[in-house]
Amino acid sequence: MQNLTPKQIVEKLDRHIIGQSDAKRAVAVAIRNRWRRQQLEADLAREVAPKNIIMIGPTGVGKTEIARRLAKLTAAPFIKVEASKFTEVGYHGRDVESMIRDLLDKAIAMVRSEQAVIVKEKAEKAANERLLDLLLPGSHEATPQPATPQPSDAGEYVPAEDSEERKQRARDRIREQLEAGKLDDREVELSITSKPQTSVMFANMGLDQMDPDMANMFEKLIPEQRKSRKTTVKDAREILIDQETDKLLDPEKITSEAIERTESGGIIFLDEIDKIASNSNGKSGGGSPDVSRQGVQRDLLPIVEGSAVSTRHGTVHTDHILFIAAGAFHVASVSDLMPELQGRFPIRVELTSLSKEDFIRILTEPQNALTRQQEAMLSVEGLNVTFEPAAIEAIADLAAQANATLENIGARRLMTIVEKVFEQINFEAPEMKEANNTNVTITDSFVRDQVAAIVKDKDLSKFVL
Incomplete structure (x- = not known):
């Protein structure tokens, strides 16, 4: 997988994630640069820093999915952590170095699994x-x-x-x-x-x-x-x-290989990084003042810059771990982070909000589309589910309406809408098979009958959708 070109990486990401071409291109180049660095002479390779990325965009537009799919594609150790879960050293809570320990644990599990196949x-x-x-x-x-x-x-x-x-x-x-x-x-x-x-x-x-x-x-x-x-x-x-x-298995060999893989190929996805940024009014990205936010940034800085972290399995150097940060940045902005920390994230991409047309593509194109999941799940009960094109459009339209009138949670709204559409069918599926009513066609009118009334009632929508 290391020899994949940026175009090939983007093509593989396109199978699961709709749109957001800028973000896909950025992560594809970052992964290719990692491979390029490994081809250099050792002395020069040590000097080449990873091109860390900040993704800016609302929730549910694909930030986490891009990072997760990228890690699967490259078979790299990967963890997702929420920056808001960390606290400054001296406060009660997790310290930032724990993310490196967690990443190494993931790498050890990966290497052990691979070695277990051999023996x-x-x-x-x-x-x-x-x-x-x-x-x-x-x-x-x-x-x-x-x-x-x-x-x-x-x-x-x-x-x-x-x-x-x-x-x-x-x-x-x-x-x-x-x-x-x-x-x-x-x-x-x-x-x-x-x-x-x-x-x-x-x-x-x-x-x-x-x-x-x-x-x-x-x-x-x-x-x-x-x-x-x-x-x-x-x-x-x-x-x-x-x-x-x-x-x-040889535990020492596994640990040694896991440390090397963590240092040269590890990926850490730092979500909600905007929550540890403070704007000019002293407010954090979470909307409340908190003196430890700046402290978390100070503690995070050496990890991203490159430092040696002691773990129970040995020392891990973070110089070439790839960090992908993400946040909505509604209250704070990237410029509200410490200048030194900003400098360690040279690549910044903005992800766009999803439209109705994007929702239609999300429901039909990816290999793991929600519609295909529902068809597969109900086939276990002996039901044959088919979607009319108008039904797909109705689901996308209702999700877009809900995002426009309520809080915009992006593609996550589709899951809520689809679950509501299939609520009764999922409940009655065993009895439908017994009654030989196994062919189920999802139509435009059926979708709207299940969901439209809830969308119209704004008070009810806040709790149901």
Whole structure:
């Protein structure tokens, strides 16, 4: 995916996101620049800073979706954080460095998942052998001495070698049944070793903000817990595969690769960054004065500029992590951020509000369009749902009207309208199938009958739509 050209990146984003071409082009160039930097000599590459982006636009126009799809496209570690959740160091709340720790945790999970696929076959074989031991207790005991006779099924004594062969034949028979899934419902007793999650135990203390060495010390002090658990063979297989996978994986190698991937390919989406900006009247983007807003910006600045963040897994350098910030900037503006912080976001793009025509495209063009989701969901109930073009237009029109008269929440309004249109059908779907009423056509009049009355009542619209 690293070799995708900006045009190819935009084309792939177009499959899921309608419009906002400026924002798509900006993120496409930022990703391509990251690949270009990796082709440079090491000394020069270190000096090339990422082209961080600020997206400016109302809610529901695609800011988060662009960043999320971009991360999927590039298989990069990605997290979304709300800037308003952080507080200045010294106040109660999360510190800004916790976002780097969260990003590294995501990278570790990604690398572990990829490595688990590589050792999957070995882990499955080892898990099956352990299942055979549970199903055939004693089948792997030491081979008896040849001089010791063993009783046969008929009662006479046979050489020990024959007894061992019988055990192996029995094991092979059980293995065949196990692999064929014939024993999936049989119960076995497993011994499971687990360690209490320190993040839960020390939730009030904020373990993620604790000194990494101290956090590791707490983890080592807490003993592992061993308990027996009865479960089916099917469920036991999954547990044992996980255990065998852990044995085959190299934690240090995973951590090392995850840190490298975080530093060179990580993406952090900073939402609601306008909420930590203060305008000339001392008001924050959230509409209320708050002395810690400037403090959050000061704490955020070194992270975006490039610094070393200590985590329980090692030190992460943030110099080449890509930051994509976003905000509506209704009250404050980008210029109300600290000048130093503004300078670290050289690319700024403005996303436009969505029109009725955009809503029609959103309902029909993307692979995950709401109309296709509804068709798929109701097909599970045996219903065949089709939309008339006029019905699509009616949904888009009602969403546009609601955004114009109420608060403009962009494409999120479509989900509310569509859910309202299908409210009765979703409720009656099982009975409709029993009555052989399986063909459902959504028409213009049906849509308006379900929603129009609510749109007209402004007081009711505030609560329903």
